Amino acid sequence: MSQAELGAPQGRGELRDKPQTTRSRRTTFYGTLFRNELHTTFRRWRTLALLAVLAAVPILVGIAVKIETGDDSSAGPGGGGGGGPAFISQITNNGLFLVFTALAATLPFFLPMAIGVIAGDAIAGEANAGTLRYLLVAPAGRTRLLLTKYATVMTFCLVATLVVALSALAVGAVLFPLGDLTTISGTRITFAEGLGRALLIALVVAASLIGVAALGLFISTLTNSGIAAMATTVGLLITVQILDQIPQLHALQPYFFSHYWLSFADLMREPVYWDDLVKNLGLQALYAAVFGSAAWARFLAKDITA
Numbered sequence: 001m002s003q004a005e006l007g008a009p010q011g012r013g014e015l016r017d018k019p020q021t022t023r024s025r026r027t028t029f030y031g032t033l034f035r036n037e038l039h040t041t042f043r044r045w046r047t048l049a050l051l052a053v054l055a056a057v058p059i060l061v062g063i064a065v066k067i068e069t070g071d072d073s074s075a076g077p078g079g080g081g082g083g084g085p086a087f088i089s090q091i092t093n094n095g096l097f098l099v100f101t102a103l104a105a106t107l108p109f110f111l112p113m114a115i116g117v118i119a120g121d122a123i124a125g126e127a128n129a130g131t132l133r134y135l136l137v138a139p140a141g142r143t144r145l146l147l148t149k150y151a152t153v154m155t156f157c158l159v160a161t162l163v164v165a166l167s168a169l170a171v172g173a174v175l176f177p178l179g180d181l182t183t184i185s186g187t188r189i190t191f192a193e194g195l196g197r198a199l200l201i202a203l204v205v206a207a208s209l210i211g212v213a214a215l216g217l218f219i220s221t222l223t224n225s226g227i228a229a230m231a232t233t234v235g236l237l238i239t240v241q242i243l244d245q246i247p248q249l250h251a252l253q254p255y256f257f258s259h260y261w262l263s264f265a266d267l268m269r270e271p272v273y274w275d276d277l278v279k280n281l282g283l284q285a286l287y288a289a290v291f292g293s294a295a296w297a298r299f300l301a302k303d304i305t306a
Helices: 003-042 045-071 097-106 110-129 132-137 142-175 191-207 210-220 226-243 261-268 275-301
Strands: none
Touching (some): 003 045, 003 142, 045 097, 045 110, 045 142, 097 110, 097 142, 097 191, 097 261, 110 132, 110 210, 110 226, 142 275, 191 261, 191 275, 210 226
């Protein structure tokens, strides 16, 4: 066999290996980009302060319930007020209910506000700091950078929700008894099954925020001011919450991203009611698709000067 015959297959093999090597390098680069985004986001004092506030809410609720029941131990098993899930009156019987109560207390305002701050600062904050164009110099591309930012915000959604749930679980274990619990439907389930449902509820709550994350990311592409993007996102959150409480707007309210947020309480029924849960997740997916697409279109056309 001649040297040319030996060399030909080797050369073709090298050509076949080049695309694989390039894809491997790109995958490594995108993984590194995502890790760097996570590191940058979670080391900021603003992010740590938001997580600290979220962790403090279950502590305050648990102490308040403990003090109140210490003064008056005649609290019955009736439902909570305000149209929310009937969890708070059950905390004294089982500390696991503090997890559900804390999520119900933080979901209408504290959790979406924190997500709005992080999402609103995702692109606008980089532009304001003058680092956005340097990120785009790297072989990431605008689309992949935007997806990385959104993935980072969604990671924060999950972390923030778990911080609330774990803080509530720890406080509930310290201040109240744990054990088998009674569902909203009146049936008894084991503590292990209750923990499983608590985890599922936390995941549903995190998924309920993907619409807010996409909205905040879209607003972040409209301005170069991180503060303006964060303020606008939080302002829209408050406005939608107010509109969702006006009876005259009942025809529009099922389309507000916050309308089905508290449907996670149906996971504590036996059997589970899935109708509102499916509507909530479908609505969040719709908001994510619409505002995610709007953010992508805006970011591709955006003139990066900073």
